[in-house]
Amino acid sequence: MPFLSGSLGFERFSVTGFDAPHFEEEIIEKLSHHASGKFQTSSTENTSIGFIGGDHLFDQHFDFGKNIIHDALHCGVRVDTNQVPAAIRKAWLQMEIAGLAKDNASGRPTKTQKLEAKEAVEARCEAEAATGKYRKMSSFSVLWDRLQSLLYFGGSGAAAAGHCADLFERAFDVELSRVTAGTVAINWAIGAGKLAEVEDLRPAAFVPAHTHGELAWANVDSSNPDFLGNEFILWLWWTLENETDTIQLSDESEVTIMLTKTLTLECPLGEHGKETISAESPVKLSEAMQAVRAGKLPRKTGMTLVRNGTQYDLVLQAESFAISGAKIHVDEDDGYGIEDRIDGIRELSETVDLLFQHFLARRVSSAWSQELQQISSWLSSEKPLLQSSAA
Structure with a gap:
C-alpha cells in the first residue's frame, strides 16, 4: 500500500476521543468486526464501506504485527457501490413512458402512466442490482498516527474521504475533523x-x-x-x-x-x-x-x-x-x-x-x-x- 512504499498522496484528519497510550489488540478486533464485505444488500442505492487488511482488495486478514507499525495503524478502506448509473435509469424511464403513452391521442403520457413507468424502472433497477452487474469496488490506504493524532487518508474526493471518516468514527468511537490550511x-x-x-x-x-x-x-x-x-x-x-x-x-x-x-x-x-x-x-x-x-x-x-x-x-x-x-x-x-x-x-x-x-x-x-x-x-x-x- 502507498503509505509503506512508493509515492504518497493524502488528505489529513485530526482524531480526537482516543486517549489510550498505545494501540491494543482491541483495535484489531474492531477492524475485523467492520471488515469489508460483511454488510451488503442488493439495494440500488447501497454503498458498503469496510476495512481491508492492506495487502489487496479482498484482504480480510488483520493482525497486530501486520497492521500496527511504530505507533500507527495501517490498513485499507474498501468502498463498494451497487447503483445503476443515472444515464441508464433515465433511458429506461424514457423507454417505459414512450411505450405506455404510444396510444394516447395527445401523444403525451398521463400522470398515472408516469408513475407506472417510474415504478417499473425502480423494479428493474432492483432486479439488475441483485445480479451484481453494477457493483463497483474501490480501495484507499489509510494510516492512523496515534502520536500525531492524525488520520492520513490516501485518496482524494469529498465522498470517499467522508465514507472513510464515517467508518473510523463508527468503528473506534472517535471524532474526525478535516485538516485544512x-x-x-x-x-x-x-x-x-x-x-x-x-x-x-x-x-x-x-x-x-x-x-x-x-x-x-x-x-x-x-x-x-x-x-x-x-x-x-x-x-x-x-x-x-x-x-x-x-x-x-x-x-x-x-x-x-x-x-x-x-x-x-x-x-x-x-x-x-x-x-x-x-x-x-x-x-x-x-x-x-x-x-x-x-x-x-x-x-x-x-x-x-x-x-x-x-x-x-x-x-x-x-x-x-x-x-x-x-x-x-x-x-x-x-x-x-x-x-x-x-x-x-x-x-x-x-x-x-x-x-x-x-x-x-x-x-x-x-x-x-x-x-x-x-x-x-x-x-x-x-x-x-x-x-x-x-x-
Missing part, C-alpha cells in the same frame, strides 16, 4: 495566543488594482481562513525570490525550499479561469508572474523541502493542504525500514505545518503591512523573467 491556522493561533488576530484576518490585496473579498472557491459553509493557504504560497514565492531559500522554523530546525514542477493559479473572482504551468521551475516563467500581476492566486504548487537531512518532493494544494505525488528521498541501502518510512511521513507533515506556521507568525505581526507593500512592489516591478514555456 484554515484549521492549521486556527490551531496555531490558539497555541500562540493569537486567535483574535487570526479570526480578524481578511484576504490580502497583493495587487491593489485587483482587489477581492471572499475567494470564488471558498467553502461558504466553513469559517476557517483557508485563503491563508493561497497567500502562503505567494508569500513563499516572494521570499524565495527576494530573501532566502532557507527558513528557520519554530523548533530551531531549518528547511530549504524550492518551488518546482507545477503551479496552478486561478482568478479569485471566478471571472478569468485558471491555468496550470508545468516546468522545472514554473515560478521563473513570465506567464506565472503575468498571471499573479493580473490578480490570480496560487492554488497548487510543486515544491522540494529539505529538513534534517531528508529531501521531500511534493505537490501542495493551498486550501485543503492535501499532498500528492510526494517522495521521501532516502538511501534504502542504509538500513531504511518501515518504521523509518512512518517517521518520514510524520516529518513531512510536520515540516509543511511548521513552514506554514512561520508564515502565519509574520501574517499577524505588526510588520505585515510593510511586507505586503514589498510583495506588491515586487509584483509591479518589471524584472526580466525567463521566456514563456510556450515560446
